[in-house]
Amino acid sequence: MAGADLPPTVEDLLRDLAPQVLGVLGRRFGDFDAAEDAVQEALLAAATRWPADGIPEQPRGWLIQTAARRLIDHRRSEQSRRDRESRAAVLEPPSPDVPEQDDTLIVLFMCSHPTLTRASAIALTLRAVGGLTTAEIASAFLVGEATMAQRISRAKQTIKSSGVPFGMPTPEEQATRVRSVLHVLYLIFNEGYASSSGPELHRVELSEEAIRLARMVHRVLPDNPEIMGLLALMLLIDARRPARTTASGDLVPLTEQDRSLWDGTLIADGLGVLDQAMSKGAVGEYQIQAAIAALHDQAATAEDTDWPQILALYGLLDRMTGNPVVTLNRAVATAMVHGPAAGLSVLDTVDERLAGHHRLDSVRAHLLEMAGDTEAAFAMYRAAANRATSLPERRYLARQAARLKTSVHETPSRVDVRG
């Protein structure tokens, strides 16, 4: 948020109110772009004044009025003749014609509109719904502020030129549009999930932000099982964050994580939300992923992991999504239940679709080693390391190859472990 040292109450309040205020302004002026800029300015003004002057009695009304005045001022400088009538409209008390939840929802739908690219939707959601500044979003995504500002402004232009009306989608459209919202939140969570220690600390905040936004969506659509599934998934995975990386930033595999470091509160919270989701009957992708995460979270030791149940869930997820990366995960679960040979034959089914993907080689290496074929495992680890696209994976795979090399008597590996 605007001021780095804001009292948490002010910051939380401002960021909860941000999408509601934008919703009111968007409806009133019909100009999402200008309204969004004006709300940012109002948030900055509040961040400066509230800590000193105290929180106003009607914080939402204060923000709406301040943002509306800014918007009017900008318009006046552009077209002064329309000023009189719009000012009259603005200074009326906020119209109660639409429930607050709907304002938040409309803004969420706008920001994840299907005409936007992934990058634009993420950036716009973080700013317009999350209330983050452009600078904060830029630093979270490791790009310059100017780049991020362009991305956001382009997103708003896209919305403007596509002529999307500022309002609730039709009931028929809603299910699809909710899925777009969830996908954007899932992508934000993924970004934050990337690392959890060292200099990339700011990216962790993206996971927290994704969780906060998912809770917000859950509040406004309390009966939607997919939202519950996504929220549960985020909580259950984020709970393991303290155990997931070493001080040097290396990822720690599940079997080696210190489970006492897992966040019991988040796990309990996630399990509760997951139970609620499951009681709704409809089972979607996020619920299944959450259920898998829950089984890992509930195992006191790696040996206690309920692999047969995980295998069943991956089978379901695989059929539902047809995503070959899920098939890789199913191959691992198959190997844990039925042995490495069975796992390897599952891998054969995705050879074509994942040709050249380091994760395919990496899983195959792992299963070959389980099967006792050290030589082939070594070659696969090395191939995987050379194709890996993330540093922790490459370091891990290079070490695995190096560990096996001595027993294979191969020529030295060309894999670079410095990364």
Added chain:
Amino acid sequence: MPRYLLAVNFESGVVDTPMEEWKPEEITAHLDYYKALNEELVESGELVRTEVLAGPDLAKIVTSDGTAPVVTDGPFQEFKEWLAGYQIVDVDSEARAIEIAARVSAVPGPGGRPTQQPIQVRQVMDEAPSDVAEMEGYLQTAGGRR
């Protein structure tokens, strides 16, 4: 989202004439093309950084055994093998990075003919597996002895 380095060497593509021998308006057209492309990438929010490097005449090669560094004036590689400049783009997919690289390679040279300079497209390493499904899979797999 994946980031890619689009790197270009002094490799001249299909154009043999050194730029010093081009017509002034050809040089202008060449530079305007780059400028317009970069502006477009700034506009789309995809350009992270772009730099043009000073020539190899100014390059130094440094080696060290940990005590006394040895600095030599190079260049030892062939001129055309030196890096001339690069862009880092933050894009939705490899396909988009390739599309941008193709635009770079088509920069006009003498007579307005595309130079067809070879552009290296290199993915920048991420900090972690790209999404939750991959990460969970990775953490489940990576259970082997270390």
